[in-house]
Amino acid sequence: MAAKRTVLILTQGRFGGTDFLLARLSNWLKLNHYDVDVVTPAETARLREYDIVFLPTSEISRLWFFSVTSVKFKHVCIWCMGYAAFRGSYISISDEEYSQNIGSKGLKVRVIEALKRRAQRALATFLKCKSVVFTDEVGAFADLGDLAIQRNIQDIICPIVIDKSPVMHFEYSAPMSVLRLGWVGRVDMDFKFHALERVILDIRSLREKSLKRYSKIVFYVVGSGDAIDALKALTFSDLSMEYQLIPSVDKDELSGFIRENIDLMFAMGTSSLEAAKNKIPTIVVPPRARRNDSQVPPYRWVSESKGYSLGELSYAGVKPVQQSSSMEVLVEQFVDDAYGISCAAYEYSKLFDAELVFKKIFDLAEKSSPSRIMYVRSFELFLLNKLKAVAKALQRRSL
Structure with a gap:
């Protein structure tokens, strides 16, 4: 009998579509007899070796910490959910919009552009490790930019999924008054x-x-x-x-x-x-x-x-x-x-369809090959987030 495969799922730990989707992945894995641990940022992962860790882009900076502790894993799969989601772990949408709408070439714009380049280099690393999938083509193309990939874009698209509609029959009635x-x-x-x-x-x-x-x-x-x-x-x-x-x-x-x-x-x-x-x-x-x-x-x-x-x-x-x-x-x-x-x-x-999407993402995750440089990119993002938090705190204090 094959050993029971173990899976770690890292979540944001708050109400929203990202954690809702990861919860569905967790349920599917459990129904298919995988041993699943779900960990929020406020929780500590069990000290064990996992076959696969799934996470959204918002949690990339946590990978390095697990890699240097007793939480080990063989494969990593980052699920990029939405428009330019990978880049979104480096810069906020408001910063993205600022750089696109403001003609100025001041310091803030230069910093934003530098972070975009850093995000693309990190994405190239994760792509090389076969550790990234996207929920839609628009988001994938927005993140990829001019990056060349050796795979058909459809091969790394794992869309948002829904539970099957209720068995009971129901119809929609147009509102009257x-x-x-x-x-x-x-x-x-x-x-x-x-x-x-x-x-x-x-x-x-x-x-x-x-x-x-x-x-x-x-x-x-x-x-x-x-x-x-x-x-x-x-x-x-x-x-x-x-x-x-x-x-x-x-x-x-x-x-x-x-x-x-x-x-x-x-x-x-x-x-x-x-x-x-x-x-x-x-x-x-x-x-x-x-x-x-x-x-x-x-x-x-x-x-x-x-x-x-x-x-x-x-x-x-x-x-x-x-x-x-x-x-x-x-x-x-x-x-x-x-x-x-x-x-x-x-x-x-x-x-x-949940069955098709979850089987595809699990099969892709098993083919990933995490490398040392991937964990370096994760640590860089961790430091960046800390610096941004300090900068925001100083800005608030100066107001």
Whole structure:
């Protein structure tokens, strides 16, 4: 009898699509009789040797620490989730947008560009070790830039996955007099809040236009984070809609909650698929780190997404090119044919089959070959994060 293979999964340790997806990977591995340990940043891994460690890009800097302790592993697989996710472990989306939108060549821009180059060199190392996969083509091409790879891009795409839709039969009913809108996910200042804020402002602008037919609009926001107070301030005096702010919903009850409470979803990443698999018309919302970004967000129906992408930066050169529409156009389409949009969303969700994706990512992970330089890159990122934390603390003290 073959020895039971062991797996370590490193998570962010907070509510959000990344940990939600890693939890699904953990469940699949356990169902397939793997011995799985899941460790958050606040926890300590068991002192043992693992066959494989899976982690998101946000946790790359933890690899070096495990490599010099009694936590050993034979293979490493970094799952890059979203647009330029690997580069995102080096620079924030707000810094990325700053460097793209500001014409200045001052010190800050030079530092950002240097970090981008450092991120690409690190990515080249992990690619050489066969230790990186991506959730979508857009994110992969954004990270790769001019890096040459010796593999077909499709070979290292392991999309976001969804649990199979409930066995029970259910149908979508278009709203008549009351419209219920939804957002499920973190409410943080990184790139989530300003995206949600823009959605709310766009909907407000249509209250006396395309949405005038509805006697009442209720907006459910499920999630928590460091921007909750800002969200409350934004919605406090708004008389055009009613808001229901819900910190979280148990993952086993999420599908039922979405079906029972939401007619139209605004989402990015895993949340868009949660809604789509439940036949809810879903508008993909691009990440947005700066409030004063004047560009019109490129919204689209989730069923129009190409290359598995579920949200891109609005300014970025995107490959493959995605469909783009204004909120007004999409809302008018929703009013005219909500049921047809519901069917298209459900059909699209079938592309994200958990069994196929998880088997592929495990097979790829087993072929990885970690090297010493990979752990050096991890330690460099650890030091960089420490320096950034110190710089931010000093900046706050000077204010």
